[in-house]
Each structure stands twice: as C-alpha cells, then as structure tokens.
Amino acid sequence: MGDKHRISFEPVGVEIEVTEDEKILDAAFRQGVHLMHGCREGQCSACKSYVLEGDLQMERYSTFACNDAEVEEGYLLLCRAHAYSDCTIELLNFDEDELLNSAPLQEIATEVAEIVPHTRDIVGLRLRTASPLQYKAGQYAELTIPGTEDCRSFSMATTPSTEDHVEFLIKKYPGGRFSALLEDGLAVGDSLLLRGPYGNFTLKKGHVLPLVLMAGGAGMAPVLSLLRHLAETADPRRIRFYYGARTAADLFCLDEIRTLGERLADFGFVVALSESADGAGELGVAVEPGMVTDVVEAREPELHRAEVYLCGPPPMVDAALDLATRQGVPEDQVFYDKFTTSVSDDQ
Incomplete structure (x- = not known):
C-alpha cells in the first residue's frame, strides 16, 4: 500500500483520503462519497474533473473521454487517476442530493438461482444474495468472473424491495468472457461475488416533470428497474417508455411491462423496430418502424x-x-447510462 494523501473536492467542500495505489473514484466510493461516474474504465467523460492543485497521474484512458489538450490544461478522469500528493480537485459534474446520501459500496456473496435466455443475445441472470443489497433503482453492480480478479458491470433490473435476489439482463458478446459463462460455464448453485452499487441513473427525489424513458438492447434492465420502482410507489406522472430493437424476435419482458403499466396512472409503451416489423402485430403493443430516436421525435x-x-x-x-x-x-x-464494453473484453 502506498502513501496516503488528502483529496479536497470543490465547490462541495468534501474531503477523502486516498492511497497511491487506489484510484480516486474507488477511494471515494469506499468512504461513502458518491461522485458522478459512468463506465469507470476511462471511456466516458462522466467523472471528468479539473485539478486545482496537486500531483496526479492517470492510468490508460480513452482520448475520446479526455483529449491531450484537456490533460495539458489540467483535466483528468477520476476513475483513472492516482494521487501522489495532497490535492484539490474541482468537480465539474455533481449531484448534491446523491453526493453523501447514496448507498455504501458493498461486497456480497451470491448464488446463481436462474439463467433464462430471453432472446438470441439477451440472457436473464437471477442471483440469490447472502444478505440484502442496498441500492437505488437504476444502478449497476460488478460481478467477478470466477477464478479471476476481473469484473464485469451489469445494471440491475430489480428494485431494493426484492431483498433476497437481484436480477440482471445481460447482452452476450461473441468471444466475451462473461458471455461464454452464460453459454456454458455458470450453473444454478454456482457462487458469484457482487460489488456495488454504482451509477447515477436513478430517479431524482421531489421531481414532478413527466418522464420519457428510452432504451435499447440490455438497456432494458435499468429502465425496467425504474418502471418497477415507479409502479411500487404509484407514481402519478405521465410516463412514456420507448424501446428500440431490430425485429420482433428481439423483444422481451413485454407482459411484465404491460402489467406494470396497468399500475401507473398515465403510462404508454411503444416499440421501435429498425429492421423488420414482421410478426409485431401479434405482440399486443404499439409498434413503429424505424429508429427509436426518430419515433420519440415524432411522438x-x-x-x-x-x-x-x-x-x-x-x-x-x-x-x-x-x-x-x-x-x-x-x-x-x-x-443517461451508456453501455460500453470493457477495454479488454465484453461488458
């Protein structure tokens, strides 16, 4: 373990302690400080911040997330940064309601309870938890690949009200390490270590505006979590959910979405099919041809x-x-929550 240093975050007046061998974002989570973040692998810019004072260095990152000119000017990604002195950092993005009021980072032992193929490339994974996981609807967790120290991040489709299990909707990637386990490698009863929660894709307290939800692929998972929570709390707002897929064969969870909608005061669900609408008439849902963004723009x-x-x-x-x-x-x-693949493999 390297030397310890103090990190001061402005303009929020929050301080944490960090060792030289841990990344600043990880140190913040460890101490219950929930900084804005996204992929946590240096591929997005959600945690981009500005160095006011101190000696910091970054691990490998995407120049799309933080380009060379920005780095020269003093910007950095907290998910890739190590501190080698006491530092003062200006947060460019932060949510004061979330900063010190999010669920703490937890490590929980889980057991595979069910593996269900939903479509040709989306699999449902239900894990029985040794103890309830504290999180908010819309957040995600890391699952450790058995026999390794590598992790993959997946959004939870459940809500905290299901205390005995968590459910994930996972997209299979050809050649992906976790994808391979879902094909042949994981079985009911197997153990998986879960670490979380992460993510800011959560409903904000006290907000009253109508909601427009858009998702595609495994993006169904966190949106389904939000819908489940909205139904549990009988949210009275206008809520519209638009889901984009290629064909009718790529759709899933339709029955549950209809059921959740019946519990909401003003809910609408529309499917956008970008390649073919063949067979869509039998689904019992509103279907539009085209990209989901085009459908939303029209509606x-x-x-x-x-x-x-x-x-x-x-x-x-x-x-x-x-x-x-x-x-x-x-x-x-x-x-938003932009699903990306791992820098070395699949997500």
Whole structure:
C-alpha cells in the first residue's frame, strides 16, 4: 500500500483520503462519497474533473473521454487517476442530493438461482444474495468472473424491495468472457461475488416533470428497474417508455411491462423496430418502424418539458442526446447510462 494523501473536492467542500495505489473514484466510493461516474474504465467523460492543485497521474484512458489538450490544461478522469500528493480537485459534474446520501459500496456473496435466455443475445441472470443489497433503482453492480480478479458491470433490473435476489439482463458478446459463462460455464448453485452499487441513473427525489424513458438492447434492465420502482410507489406522472430493437424476435419482458403499466396512472409503451416489423402485430403493443430516436421525435413534440432517461448502446444514446439537444431539453433534465464494453473484453 502506498502513501496516503488528502483529496479536497470543490465547490462541495468534501474531503477523502486516498492511497497511491487506489484510484480516486474507488477511494471515494469506499468512504461513502458518491461522485458522478459512468463506465469507470476511462471511456466516458462522466467523472471528468479539473485539478486545482496537486500531483496526479492517470492510468490508460480513452482520448475520446479526455483529449491531450484537456490533460495539458489540467483535466483528468477520476476513475483513472492516482494521487501522489495532497490535492484539490474541482468537480465539474455533481449531484448534491446523491453526493453523501447514496448507498455504501458493498461486497456480497451470491448464488446463481436462474439463467433464462430471453432472446438470441439477451440472457436473464437471477442471483440469490447472502444478505440484502442496498441500492437505488437504476444502478449497476460488478460481478467477478470466477477464478479471476476481473469484473464485469451489469445494471440491475430489480428494485431494493426484492431483498433476497437481484436480477440482471445481460447482452452476450461473441468471444466475451462473461458471455461464454452464460453459454456454458455458470450453473444454478454456482457462487458469484457482487460489488456495488454504482451509477447515477436513478430517479431524482421531489421531481414532478413527466418522464420519457428510452432504451435499447440490455438497456432494458435499468429502465425496467425504474418502471418497477415507479409502479411500487404509484407514481402519478405521465410516463412514456420507448424501446428500440431490430425485429420482433428481439423483444422481451413485454407482459411484465404491460402489467406494470396497468399500475401507473398515465403510462404508454411503444416499440421501435429498425429492421423488420414482421410478426409485431401479434405482440399486443404499439409498434413503429424505424429508429427509436426518430419515433420519440415524432411522438414527443414537448420533450423539453420532460425528464429524459436514456440507456443502451453508445450509438443509440448518442443519437438520443443529439435529439434532446435539438429539442431544447435542459441538461439537468437528461440522465443517461451508456453501455460500453470493457477495454479488454465484453461488458
């Protein structure tokens, strides 16, 4: 373990202690400070901050997230940064409500309870937990690959009300290490170590604006978690959920979404199929041809008057963010979780 140093975060007046061998973001989680973050692998810019004072160095990161000119100017990614002196860092993005009021980081032993193939490339994984996991709907956790120290991050589809288990909806990637386990390697009764929660893709307390939810692929998981929570709390707001897929064969969880919608005061669900709508008429849901962002643009002319939650593969999220910008949605009304693959393998 390296020397210890103090990190002061401005303008929030929060301090943490960090050792030289741990990344600043990890040290913050360990001490119950919930900084803004996304991929935690240096591929997004959610944790980008500015160095006011101190000696810091970064591990490998994507220049898309923080380019060379920004690094020269003093910007860094907290998920990649190590401190070698006491430092003062300016947070560019932070949520004061979440900062010191999020669930603490936990390590929990789990046991595989069920593995269910939903589509050709989406698998449901239900884990029985040794003790209840404290988290908020929409957050994610790390699962350790058995026999290694490597982890993969997956969003939880459940809510904290299901205290005895957590459920994940996982996209299989060809050649992916965790994907291979889902094909042949994990079985009911096997043990997995879970660490979490992470993520800021959560419903904000006291907000009253209508909700527009957009998802694609395994982005169904955190949105389903949000919907389950909204139904549990009988949220009275207008809620619209748009899910993008290629074909009708790529759709899943439709029955539960309909059931959840019946428990909400003003709910609508629309599926956007980008390649083929064959067979969609038998699904019993509203179906539109095209990309999900195009469908939202046509159906939501007042998008700027809503809170927008986006989750899915990067191209979908990027297109949705562009749509939000064009429609004049204020930045503080847009929340997103961009699913990326690990720098070395699949997510």
